[in-house]
Amino acid sequence: MRHLLCTFVLAVCCASAAMAQDVPTPEVVNTNDFRGRVEGSFEWEPIDDLSIEAGVQLRLNNDLGSVDRIQTSVGAKYEVCKHFSVGADYTLINGYESDEQSWDMPRHRLNINATGSLKIGRVELSLRERLQTTIRTDSVNLFEKPKSEVILRSRLMAEYKIRHSRWTPYALFELHNTLNAPKVVPNYKTATLSCDNYITRYRAGVGAKLRISRNHRLDFYYYFDYDRSYNIDYKGNKGDLKGYLQENEFRHIFGIAYKFRL
Numbered sequence: 348m349r350h351l352l353c354t355f356v357l358a359v360c361c362a363s364a365a366m367a368q369d370v371p372t373p374e375v376v377n378t379n380d381f382r383g384r385v386e387g388s389f390e391w392e393p394i395d396d397l398s399i400e401a402g403v404q405l406r407l408n409n410d411l412g413s414v415d416r417i418q419t420s421v422g423a424k425y426e427v428c429k430h431f432s433v434g435a436d437y438t439l440i441n442g443y444e445s446d447e448q449s450w451d452m453p454r455h456r457l458n459i460n461a462t463g464s465l466k467i468g469r470v471e472l473s474l475r476e477r478l479q480t481t482i483r484t485d486s487v488n489l490f491e492k493p494k495s496e497v498i499l500r501s502r503l504m505a506e507y508k509i510r511h512s513r514w515t516p517y518a519l520f521e522l523h524n525t526l527n528a529p530k531v532v533p534n535y536k537t538a539t540l541s542c543d544n545y546i547t548r549y550r551a552g553v554g555a556k557l558r559i560s561r562n563h564r565l566d567f568y569y570y571f572d573y574d575r576s577y578n579i580d581y582k583g584n585k586g587d588l589k590g591y592l593q594e595n596e597f598r599h600i601f602g603i604a605y606k607f608r609l
Contacts, residue, residue: 374591503520520552529541565605
């Protein structure tokens with residue numbers, strides 16, 4: 348019995364070592380970028396506890412020197428009770444490639460949100476869980492990137508209510524966790540497609556909301572993102588792994604958002 352157990356453990360160790368040897372180590376590339384965002388939106392509450400919002404956002408990258416994307420969105424949120432709300436929204440993303448000076452194929456994004464909140468004195472804490480799906484319209488190799496990327500976004504936010512002030516400062520921390528990223532293989536033509544999951548983005552941010560009047564709001568914010576992604580490239584004819592990069596980008600994002608409430 349002891350001999351069979353030792354043989355089994357040795358076989359498992361050898362199989363694990365062989366699998367580990369087949370998994371390549373990515374080349375790591377680190378970059379920094381300053382980015383900007385400008386947004387305008389309006390919000391309408393047709394009935395109690397239900398709000399509808401639509402807006403457009405411009406994003407800049409390459410140290411604020413070029414357009415990254417223009418996206419338009421529409422969504423709805425329903426307040427189930429005082430401390431819990433649910434919602435969904437759709438976004439049309441039009442990305443721009445500054446190197447090629449051309450627009451990418453559009454992408455479609457759907458978010459499903461659930462938010463819980465709790466007030467402690469003048470501080471309001473909220474936790475939002477967002478299931479995000481982004482659908483590509485171009486053709487891709489599913490071993491390099493998914494056709495429909497699925498990410499779970501978890502955001503913890505704290506807002507401080509200043510008495511007799513139109514300003515509301517806040518701080519937040521957010522994690523993006525991939526749910527269906529393709530797992531890298533030595534040769535995709537001889538392998539079975541399988542998914543990997545990992546934290547692809549860490550975000551920390553601070554900001555302040557300004558209540559100009561009953562109908563007009565401004566939001567000023569700064570985000571620091573540590574974004575990790577994997578660039579997988581296979582040879583088209585043989586299917587061998589051609590390139591495998593781990594791209595780490597440190598982003599400084601400055602933004603301003605205007606909202607008109609009907």
